[in-house]
Amino acid sequence: MGNDQKLNDLFAKAKGQKSKLTFEETATVFKSSLSMSKSATKFKVFTFKNSAIMLGIVGVILTSISFLMGNNGEMDSVKTQNTGKGKTHKTELIKTENVVKNEVVLTKDLRGKSLEISTLSFKKIQPLKSINNGVLLAKKASKIQDSKQMNQDYVFPKLTQDEIEANHKQKKNMLKALVKIDSDVYSYIPSGSFEFEGKVVSVQGFMMQKTEVTNLEYRTFLFDLLIQGRKEEFKIAAPEQSKWVEYLSKEGVFWKDNYFSDTKYNNYPVVNITRKGAEMYCSWFSDEVQKFIMKEGVKKNDHKMNDVRLPYKPEWIKAASMEGKLKSFAWEDNPSPTCFQSNFSTKGYNRPAFINKKSGKKVLFGDTSAVSTAGYLRQEGDLTTKVGSYDANVRGVHDLSGNVAEMAYDSGIGSYSKTNPIALGGGWMSTEENIKIYSKETYNGVSEAHPNIGFRVVMTLLPKNWQIVEP
């Protein structure tokens, strides 16, 4: 084959490749950027066209500063320094008395007013990175966290009209997928018996979400609570983003501000939510589905569904082990190395090697640029991956092993009480050994938020005229 022909083939492949950024994702980012740039423009008009008002405000600020100085002891001077590239301003106050008190009040005052005005007035239409929804929401999210920690008045995010509409749309998509039992989103795990912990256990057929619940889905739930005015529930269910720093220290600071809120991580599994939060998500989902069915009418292929919930251990094991056939990983029938199959911490993991045809040398996987697979090797397993990045098992379910450990109930064989919390399948922080189906790392009794724990939902599904019973 000539080089020209090879090139043509390659271009044809490239042309036929699916887009990686969907229209919906692009439209969401575009809309939020637009609303931000609009508000930036408003401030621009305000400051430039009405410079008199600007001067007035500056005057008021200066007066209040001098008033404060007069009231709180003698102050020798106020220095304003510009440290760094015109962005960071530091106010240094030199006082003789009441030093601490004055400093706090004045710094707050200067930062809160004059700095805000100066940055806004020079704001242009900016590229996505600086004005996208994620940054906006990250600010909202960090505010939530801060107020949680400081036990002050809770600061709830304020949603714009566009955000509310987008949230409704996303909610509708989620409900539609559930009501129509969209095979792209849910997978049917048929009923059957299998050997589990030395006993034969029967499990009724159920639907299982193919991927873990994502940040976008969880955010839709949270914002819907907010829209419905269920603020107390919102406070309970909100992710505990401080856990990032607790577990990762410095490296966690970025994720604390961005992981849950930045739209770039929309399709990453939600983490750092408590068991209570996950259960609230399930019950919200169940209620909204009922409302949706009442409003939109019942679909053609009538099924009856039990409530959306977290899986019981036998159900989860059944889905992962193919009715007990697989003993270690959910992909045992596939010979590829683990690092191609799942996201986990590769600490102590024996990396597979390749022979470089040119040099004839042995190259360890992860040391060469010839890696463009979904399951590329993370040498330290440093974060979750987008849900569905790795091959699904035979039933079409992704990431049962690795990525995030999934919440379940372990109430014993034959008992279906929603007690005894566990998390199965290991996550990005777990070792190869701990992402096995029957791993001992089950987070037994852990109900608190954790960066390695997420969840996926299941629901028992019955044909129309069957009696609804718990599995």
Next chain:
Amino acid sequence: MKSSSKQNDFLKLYEPNHDRFERFCRARVYGRMEYGDLMNESLLIAFEKFHTLKSEKSFLSFLIGISIRVLSNDNRKSKEFTTSNQESLNHFVDHSQETDTDADIHFLYLNIGLLSEDQKNCILMFEIAGFNIKENAVIQNTTESNVKQRLKRGRQKLSELMNFESSFK
């Protein structure tokens, strides 16, 4: 209300062009910057100048023209980063399941990035976004023979760069 309907009209017009535009942007800045940023920036400018669009049929070329100007105006070159070191490479996660095809396309895009700006634009618009030579010439504000020449030389250089005997494929 008005702006919301303008926004809807804009997105309606954009939706059928999304795939081609996304492919173009991804290939154009592959491994050098976030193509999502380029797309969003181009869309914002296009929305601002939406009233200047003469025909709905030329929407895609309108968008691509803007993205090319965005790239040249912002002098992004100086801020570019490369995928030569392992650390940055590890940040490029490919989420699809078609590993072989993706590896081929990965190398194709990397090598297209080594062509001159004009050749890059011509090849991507012709081969990836699906514009013909005449449209290509209009968008780039040049003659058809120039476009043909750039295509020919670009492909020739690309063939050499691709080195179809690479051991990594």
